[in-house]
Amino acid sequence: MAALPRRIIKETQRLLQEPVPGISAVPDDANARYFHVIVTGPEDSPFEGGLFKLELFLPEDYPMSAPKVRFITKIYHPNIDRLGRICLDILKDKWSPALQIRTVLLSIQALLSAPNPDDPLANDVAELWKVNEVEAIRNAKEWTRRYAMDN
Amino acid sequence: MSVDEDDSEMDFSEDDCGYEDYYNTAEDCDVEQIDLYKTDPEYFAFECLNVEQVERLLNESVEMLSNNLQITPSLAKMLLHNHEWGCLTITAEYRRDAGRLLVTSCVKPPVPPDTSNSSSSVGMRISCPVCVSSILWDKFSSLCCGHSFCNMCWAMHFEVQITAGISTGISCMAKGCEVLAPEDFVLTLLTKPQLRDKYQQFAFKDYVKSHPQLRFCPGPNCQVVLRSKEPKAKRAICSYCKTMFCFRCGGDYHAPTDCNTIRKWLTKCADDSETANYISAHTKDCPRCHICIEKNGGCNHMQCYNCKHDFCWMCLGDWKCHGSEYYECSRYKENPNIANESAHAQAREALKKYLHYYERWENHCKSLRLEEQTLTKIKSRINIKVMNSSGTWIDWQYLMDAAALLAKCRYTLQYTYPYAYYMEPGPRKELFEYQQAQLEAEIENLSWKIERAESTDRGELENQIDIAEKRRTTLLKDFLEV
Ligand SMILES: [Zn+2]
Ligand SMILES: [Zn+2]
Ligand SMILES: [Zn+2]
Ligand SMILES: [Zn+2]
Ligand SMILES: [Zn+2]
Ligand SMILES: [Zn+2]
Numbered sequence: 001m002a003a004l005p006r007r008i009i010k011e012t013q014r015l016l017q018e019p020v021p022g023i024s025a026v027p028d029d030a031n032a033r034y035f036h037v038i039v040t041g042p043e044d045s046p047f048e049g050g051l052f053k054l055e056l057f058l059p060e061d062y063p064m065s066a067p068k069v070r071f072i073t074k075i076y077h078p079n080i081d082r083l084g085r086i087c088l089d090i091l092k093d094k095w096s097p098a099l100q101i102r103t104v105l106l107s108i109q110a111l112l113s114a115p116n117p118d119d120p121l122a123n124d125v126a127e128l129w130k131v132n133e134v135e136a137i138r139n140a141k142e143w144t145r146r147y148a149m150d151n
Numbered sequence: 152m153s154v155d156e157d158d159s160e161m162d163f164s165e166d167d168c169g170y171e172d173y174y175n176t177a178e179d180c181d182v183e184q185i186d187l188y189k190t191d192p193e194y195f196a197f198e199c200l201n202v203e204q205v206e207r208l209l210n211e212s213v214e215m216l217s218n219n220l221q222i223t224p225s226l227a228k229m230l231l232h233n234h235e236w237g238c239l240t241i242t243a244e245y246r247r248d249a250g251r252l253l254v255t256s257c258v259k260p261p262v263p264p265d266t267s268n269s270s271s272s273v274g275m276r277i278s279c280p281v282c283v284s285s286i287l288w289d290k291f292s293s294l295c296c297g298h299s300f301c302n303m304c305w306a307m308h309f310e311v312q313i314t315a316g317i318s319t320g321i322s323c324m325a326k327g328c329e330v331l332a333p334e335d336f337v338l339t340l341l342t343k344p345q346l347r348d349k350y351q352q353f354a355f356k357d358y359v360k361s362h363p364q365l366r367f368c369p370g371p372n373c374q375v376v377l378r379s380k381e382p383k384a385k386r387a388i389c390s391y392c393k394t395m396f397c398f399r400c401g402g403d404y405h406a407p408t409d410c411n412t413i414r415k416w417l418t419k420c421a422d423d424s425e426t427a428n429y430i431s432a433h434t435k436d437c438p439r440c441h442i443c444i445e446k447n448g449g450c451n452h453m454q455c456y457n458c459k460h461d462f463c464w465m466c467l468g469d470w471k472c473h474g475s476e477y478y479e480c481s482r483y484k485e486n487p488n489i490a491n492e493s494a495h496a497q498a499r500e501a502l503k504k505y506l507h508y509y510e511r512w513e514n515h516c517k518s519l520r521l522e523e524q525t526l527t528k529i530k531s532r533i534n535i536k537v538m539n540s541s542g543t544w545i546d547w548q549y550l551m552d553a554a555a556l557l558a559k560c561r562y563t564l565q566y567t568y569p570y571a572y573y574m575e576p577g578p579r580k581e582l583f584e585y586q587q588a589q590l591e592a593e594i595e596n597l598s599w600k601i602e603r604a605e606s607t608d609r610g611e612l613e614n615q616i617d618i619a620e621k622r623r624t625t626l627l628k629d630f631l632e633v
Contacts, residue, residue: 005282006282006283006284007281007282007283007284010283061307061310061311063281064304064307064308064310064311064312065311094327096324096325096326096327096328097281097300097304097308097324098280098281098298098324098325098326099326103326
């Protein structure tokens with residue numbers, strides 16, 4: 001395996017030394033480009049109290065290409081589909097090599113605080129979020145309790 | 152013409168980007184063209200260019216704009232690409248508010264860069280925000296937004312973008328910065344020859360696609376670019392690979408139907424292909440003796456090999472009632488009372504109507520293919536005749552001409568069916584269907600005769616050709632709107 005670029009080493013060091021509040025990102029023992037991520041459900045969101053597992057992978061051409069991120073824990077969210085794929089502009093066309101793993105994780109945390117049903121990935125969830133927000137939030141809380149707590 | 156008018160024309164031509172010059176400006180040519188437009192509804196002025204010619208054409212515009220505005224050619228190219236190569240509009244816009252134009256075209260950042268701490272000294276090292284390595288300051292580059300990154304990172308950024316098929320749309324690496332990288336910036340920093348080639352190919356495609364007067368020939372593996380001063384839904388034919396297409400939408404030529412209607416029709420046909428499948432049979436039973444008949448020519452006028460009954464392949468009616476005066480087979484008779492029928496009956500009626508038009512559309516398409524085979528047969532038949540001293544090549548040429556015209560007429564006829572399908576009922580539709588029926592009758596007549604031509608007696612057939620082509624142009628004159 002090719003030597004790890006300085007940029008990745010630096011980012012990893014900083015993530016471990018000054019972690020983002022509510023987020024832990026630890027590189028895999030066997031592969032320094034693979035991170036085990038845990039995001040705490042933000043306060044005052046239907047995901048509050050939950051711990052959400054994600055996987056983050058830095059592709060060969062990182063940072064010219066965006067990291068690949070996916071939820072492993074099931075989550076009821078209009079911008080995250082059943083496979084855990086995330087609809088987030090900075091992970092696609094709005095990616096910039098000047099962005100970092102840290103910024104990506106912060107953006108994902110922000111997405112949990114403010115779901116955006118107008119730019120949906122999970123269509124049925126987004127639909128319910130638009131027509132009946134109360135019920136959608138109830139579902140999200142239920143899923144959080146069932147899949148993201150004490151496991 | 153007065154002297155003043157002459158002067159004003161001079162003024163005008165100085166400011167435009169040589170577009171007028173490029174075309175024949177001689178007046179007699181223009182007059183000729185206007186006449187052609189009147190007599191031939193399908194007349195369309197275009198030229199076929201190779202890659203070098205297109206590059207020359209684009210460079211002329213770039214040079215002109217760069218001279219007009221005193222800007223770099225690279226910048227001029229970006230502006231042209233962003234504004235459909237409209238030199239005049241860009242010049243006017245630039246003179247009105249250059250700053251706004253450059254910002255909206257993503258050439259300049261909305262806020263000018265901060266240059267306060269840009270002092271540098273020999274041997275100074277700076278940390279690159281992307282690779283976080285400390286690198287000599289002169290190994291850094293930035294676009295006009297001032298976002299500075301090391302040259303290695305720029306090159307890698309370009310590589311990833313180009314591999315993803317992006318060229319003219321590559322932007323700055325800074326977060327949220329939309330400033331585009333001009334061609335010369337990319338080519339200066341991109342070192343791999345393979346990637347440079349790729350970049351230039353992609354950029355060339357982007358430039359042609361953004362140019363309203365240019366179209367890539369849709370023919371397979373064809374490099375030709377067609378150019379027309381008036382990019383209309385007209386028939387363009389590539390002089391190199393002979394592909395015929397609609398200049399506006401790039402699809403198969405579709406007169407008299409317009410681009411939107413044909414797209415709607417083709418989508419509908421694709422969606423309903425299941426329903427329509429059962430009719431694509433190649434065999435039908437003779438309506439009199441019920442023996443199975445295979446259609447092996449383009450002509451709809453069938454003759455049963457068993458009982459010699461003449462009938463119509465489309466409607467299975469007696470061919471006798473398909474004379475040109477009372478040819479009814481192409482027309483769909485709508486139920487005038489349909490609005491009062493049940494929803495179920497209406498759905499059935501809608502399907503019946505669609506199938507009527509689809510069957511005829513599909514049938515002409517098949518006939519075209521079958522007649523191509525007929526043409527091969529005719530050619531070998533002529534060969535044998537000439538070898539047996541029955542006429543010369545020239546004597547038989549008329550038959551080839553007739554077959555070519557038949558194909559042209561049938562092609563137009565095929566495209567009259569989607570047109571008719573979407574027409575509102577009324578006198579205009581009646582006129583259209585009348586002309587369509589006339590053309591239909593003429594073509595089946597011609598097809599029958601061509602398949603059976605045995606003599607060099609060309610008189611009758613040539614007469615028939617004339618009539619068919621007249622009917623075709625009349626229909627297009629009356630209904631082709633571009
Ligand atoms: Zn920038
Ligand atoms: Zn760098
Ligand atoms: Zn071609
Ligand atoms: Zn078209
Ligand atoms: Zn029969
Ligand atoms: Zn018929």
